[in-house]
Amino acid sequence: QSDIPETNVDVLIIGAGPAGLMAAASFAHLTAIPSASPLSVRIIDKRSTKIFSGQADGLQCRSLEIFDSLGFADRAWKEANHMIEICMWNPDATGIIQRSDRIPDTIVGLSRFQQIVLQQGRIERFFLDNIQKYSGGAIKVERAILPTSLQIGEERVKVTVRKLTEEEATPPQATTGSKSDATDGLFRSNLVGDDYEDKNITDAKGEEEEVINAKFVIGCDGARSWTRRTLGPEFELQGEATDFIWGVMDIIPLTDFPDIRMRCAIHSANDGSLMVIPRENRLVRLYIQLKEVTPDASGRADRSKITPELIFGAAQKILRPYKIDYEYCDWWTAYQIGQRISPSFSHPSNKVFLAGDAVHTHSPKAGQGMNVSMQDSFNLAWKVGLIAKGICHPRILDTYQSERRRVAQDLIEFDHKFSRLFSGRPAKDVMDAEGVSMAEFKDAFLKGNLFASGLSVDYGPSSLVVKSGDPGELGDRSDRSRNLEGVRRITVEEFEVKQSLAKGLPVGMRFNSFKVLNQACARPWHFQERLKADGRFRIVLFAGDILDQAQKQRVEVFCDKLSSSNGFMRRATPEGAKIDSVIEVLTIHSARRTETELLRDFPDILHPFDPHTGWDYNKVFVDDESYHEGFGDAYKNYGVDKEKGCVVAVRPDQYVGWIGELEDFEQLQEYFEGIFLV
Ligand code: FAD
Missing domain, CATH: 3.50.50.60 (FAD/NAD(P)-binding domain)
Structure with a gap:
């Protein structure tokens, strides 16, 4: 002893x-x-x-x-x-x-x-x-x-x-x-x-x-x-x-x-x-x-x-x-x-x-x-x-x-x-x-x-990055195949279609930054400033033109699935914890800021309510002109369609892990189920 x-x-x-x-x-x-x-x-x-x-x-x-x-x-x-x-x-x-x-x-x-x-x-x-x-x-x-x-x-x-x-x-x-x-x-x-x-x-x-x-x-x-x-x-x-x-x-x-x-x-x-x-x-x-x-x-x-x-x-x-x-x-x-x-x-x-x-x-x-x-x-x-x-x-x-x-x-x-x-x-x-x-x-x-510059780093496909290509290696060891577990198999053609939804956000690379405005207070932010290294994954919803009725409906359908009690967001979040405590949803839309209203036009899950602190005013952003800091032109720079938008999953270290349409909810769910103990 x-x-x-x-x-x-x-x-x-x-x-x-x-x-x-x-x-x-x-x-x-x-x-x-x-x-x-x-x-x-x-x-x-x-x-x-x-x-x-x-x-x-x-x-x-x-x-x-x-x-x-x-x-x-x-x-x-x-x-x-x-x-x-x-x-x-x-x-x-x-x-x-x-x-x-x-x-x-x-x-x-x-x-x-x-x-x-x-x-x-x-x-x-x-x-x-x-x-x-x-x-x-x-x-x-x-x-x-x-x-x-x-x-x-x-x-x-x-x-x-x-x-x-x-x-x-x-x-x-x-x-x-x-x-x-x-x-x-x-x-x-x-x-x-x-x-x-x-x-x-x-x-x-x-x-x-x-x-x-x-x-x-x-x-x-x-x-x-x-x-x-x-x-x-x-x-x-x-x-x-x-x-x-x-x-x-x-x-x-x-x-x-x-x-x-x-x-x-x-x-x-x-x-x-x-x-x-x-x-x-x-x-x-x-x-x-x-x-x-x-x-x-x-x-x-x-x-x-x-x-x-x-x-x-x-x-x-x-x-x-x-x-x-x-x-x-x-x-x-x-x-x-x-x-x-x-x-x-x-x-x-x-x-x-x-x-x-x-x-x-x-x-x-x-x-x-x-x-x-x-x-x-x-x-x-x-x-x-x-x-x-x-x-x-x-x-x-x-x-x-x-x-x-x-x-x-x-x-x-x-x-x-x-x-x-x-x-x-x-x-x-x-x-x-x-x-x-x-x-x-x-x-x-x-x-x-x-x-x-460190900005050319491009991570290969894995359980965290959904893309085609070479998954990398684990070194010269007998268990070399381990890292293939959980790798989402996706063909080159499928990947090209997904990547074309946001050409300026290459999957496997860090989320680039352009200026957007806070919908609630009009303050300009470099979007990357909102991606804090606090261990949370993020879903960036490019909501597109939210004033268009058909598009608004697509956003609502997506958000209903996100909020559902058997959806991955709820299941990944420990019981009793806030809904954004392990996966946070951030939105960038492309309609005019002055014609849209946070509480009227955006489903609750995009700005969750807390009985002690009220609505969350820091999650919805708009790609619009600022008073003092110009126009970030984020949709154009990220290569995202201004009408239809898309959805991007971002890792806690700011690397892009998955891209899909608003209708690809099941694939997004599969991505997170491969990562979280849901
Ligand atoms: P280190 O900075 O080496 O930190 C290792 C730490 O571990 C140290 O604090 C050490 O005390 C501690 N440690 C070591 N052994 C033990 C142990 N057994 N138990 C407990 N603690 C231990 N990079 C540049 O970019 N530009 C330069 O000009 C440059 N010049 C350099 C000059 C020298 C002499 C050296 C040594 C490095 C230089 N580097 C330079 C490289 C740069 O400093 C390193 O790449 C960087 O510090 C690596 O960080 P690290 O934390 O991996 O290792």
Whole structure:
């Protein structure tokens, strides 16, 4: 009989970097979903503090949309530097760098947000505040806690953890020797060996132990993930490293280079490449190719040779004839370019999952690491939460691997191509086969911009996404066919008919945003603002021209079925809970706002009545002109017929899951019956 204390929780998150914090925040937002007992979530990290400088800084459009659905995009938007234009600098005929091109940083019209840059530590701060606010203090990061063993049982996963001493929980850092007292990020870089960071833990004495019995464990513990290693060799990252070594410095520059406040991709004739990322607080991040450092026979570069002086010397050479110097350096590091991915993101038991750097690593220049990592756990957390609350069918967990591994694979391929084009020497002319064509580089940059925005993610068919095509895979495992359970079979022809009802809302992609007006108060909203990440599915009813009698009748028939006591909405909603507590119906109609009345023209289920708070005035919207913010032209932009409308089912993470006519109620019901424990 052991006297180690034991605790039961629904979810244990290991690691409080961007992926772990996104998971914790997503769970905190599920508090409004009814359940017999509140969701219990713990999040542990072996470090004594969050990070304060360095590491990731780029926030892509999709991440900002997600932050907005959690309620803190405004903080990031205000504090960050906004990336508006990219300048390409290449050598001219005499070998001197010159500006050769300008392109917009974010493709115009893609999202209501554009790419911004802000230090990772600030983003972690926003998450911590958001988690505190939405969980009412119930979820907080427990620091200086190290997991030491993990066993997957029938019911629960048993994780033993140990409290670390302050000394153990603070990583050793090399002295910088730089002009300023900059933080050195080398200790977390991929240039150090696997066990370097844990060296001081192995010898240390902290003894206090606890056993945490969790229904689900999510490993968000970074590139050297303990969780991944504990799950076994079949989870090991696979991929390759290159010989390209790059340095990173966050400095306040003193320079005559004209584009220092623009994002720049600079290829010098012979001294390597450099990327300029203008940052908040006068900082500029430089990514600098280090031609002087190459990996040894073991494949790893000697990191003792890498100093801020060496990195900065390389930058000065690349930027010649322009001059650059600095007095203040905030952070610096170096890394070796490589792309690696785990064959599996989830244990076959569907009780342990891996997210973020724990399952995919690549070079940071495309600014993807933090974004894709957060989007992994954003995809996973609502699924785990709704299952732990007994609301959804466990089969939806299979979609985590089939959806996110494909995204990671695309990222690895993109990074492979992009980083090689960036690190290559520019071709002198068309005959120079070893050099990189700058036209090809620009083309890759332009195509990469769509990918890098996070908005090209397109999930395959599954129990959550009704479309034709390849359902994705579960990795190289014997139970590969599991994710086919619950996949709605639909032919290419059937799918084309459904998709044609809303061409601007591709099934499997995130619900795009256009402005609509609240029917009750005329206030303009970006429609996506109404799709909060609170764990609820949504049915978006494009009601069409509600003033047309035939159309009004179609809407009424649809709503009667929705409200019926044996319909899926009632059956999916726990007894005693409000009708919109797990599936919310939002309406956009296309008649004139001033000629329609909320209570007269729209059935009750579209604006449910509560005896304490009255009618719900925030669910019916109109595609009409606003007084002050123009016309969103939502029906046209979503590609929906203004007379007849259509119905769209949206997942809690804003991805489109199903499209149909108002008469396709049975198919809609089938979709939800495959997801909910009705
Ligand atoms: P991490 O941020 O690594 O978080 C993992 C967390 O788990 C950490 O808090 C860690 O303390 C904790 N942890 C680790 N092991 C354990 C354990 N055994 N038990 C408990 N807790 C544990 N991305 C960019 O986009 N641009 C950049 O310029 C950039 N530069 C980078 C420079 C460096 C040196 C590094 C390391 C990364 C850089 N990245 C960059 C990548 C980016 O920081 C990551 O992609 C992102 O942080 C991934 O988030 P994550 O939560 O998956 O992992």
